[in-house]
Amino acid sequence: MGCFVTEGLRTVCGGPFSFSVARGECLALSGPSGCGKTLLLRAIADLDPAAGDVLLDNVSRNEIPAPDWRRQVGWLPAESSWWADHIGAHFPAGGKHHTFEGVMFPDLGKTDGDFSNDWKKAGGHFQTLERLGFPRDVLGWRVERLSTGEKQRLALFRLLLNKPKVLLLDEPTAALDPVNGVLVENLIRDYQQDAGAAVVWVSHNPEQIARVADRHLIFSGNGLEAAQ
């Protein structure tokens, strides 16, 4: 039934953690600061060595090369990181660009079939950007021009381009004002439904959890227990 299953995963902060999330379902995780929420997400994304197993559609992650696993199980860290000067250089395409309405746009063809010069598809990505509140030329901007919240929203866009089957979200709206917070919540909900993605959402905000989550687990002791 569950498409995404975590079995007896142990981090340095605790465990074993076992839970499953179905396709198109959103599971909220909450708990006090320092209880190991981030470590759990990192362990699921296979960024920290951890005992236990994680399965996606009944296939263990150990049978999949780690980079492929991480493309399918996308982790959005609480703080976004940028390593190049321009926004556009952070997108998959290895520096290839094409122009759409006079704007340089990374050639996203490699990520999803062959639409390298398909304007409509590029237009689709622009729609996502516009939904997140960005003008079309944002990919040509320099990174230092962005605020923390803008970076966080663009990091989500960057992650969704991989078309992950599972989203691991670490307080994705913590740096955002309420208006942008709702934009992000709606975008994630639509992706969850359209792509049939399983979402694991770490949040401190009870109202947000009530809005977005189908189920809610709370860190307690060394494991997780269902919220009342």
Next chain:
Amino acid sequence: MSGIIQLTPWDLSLAALLVISLAVVCRRLRLGIGGRLVLNASRTVIQLSLIGFVLKALFASSSPVWVALMALVMLLGAGREVRARQKNPLRGGWGFGVALSAMFVSSFAVAVLALTVVVGPDPWYAPRYAIPLLGMMLGNTMNGLSLSLNHLTQTVRKNRAAIETRLALGQTKSEAIADIRCESVRTGLIPIVNSMAAAGLVSLPGMMTGQILAGNPPVDAVKYQILIMFLIAGGTGFGTLAAVWMSSHRLFDERHRLRLDRLKK
């Protein structure tokens, strides 16, 4: 040529006075380096005096076993130095091993190549040529390695979040560290590139100065110096490449996870 003017202990003491007065000034200014200055100046005197006697004995015997033994001691010393000059070297034998193997393949290979093919003394391991050549190769490669490896480990530590974000987006370990790796190799190559640019114009390299002081014709000294510069560039470059590649692979595990726990704190 009338031979070289002999230096007396008195001449050296005058030069030593310079170091001592510098140490005194440093002390007064509380720069915190005066002590090390005197200590390492004493190390220079002792180490060089000893090596003077060692080389004298070595030249007299010219047995390949002794030459090989001397080369091994120099190599181990250089490997230890590379590790000691890094703030956070790789744990376990890796910090030492990476430097050692990189220098072995670059410095040794280039020195042997130069001796057998280019200079061609008889026998090719004649210590009068082999030991100084190897010493210059190792000294410069050691500098390049410690600069580049230190840059690699420090930059990776500082950019941990960015590297892990790239991994999380599905990049392989090589893609995630590619730009840091290039920068580290460049850092290691800067000294030799710069010294080739300034050679003759600004600085007269030490080896050439030595030969000229010893009374050799400047044109001969120049030829040797050009040879040495090229050998150093090749040795340093290939050694740095090898060391940076080996170390950057060691910073990740088989699941492409960044493993900073493999660096010494």
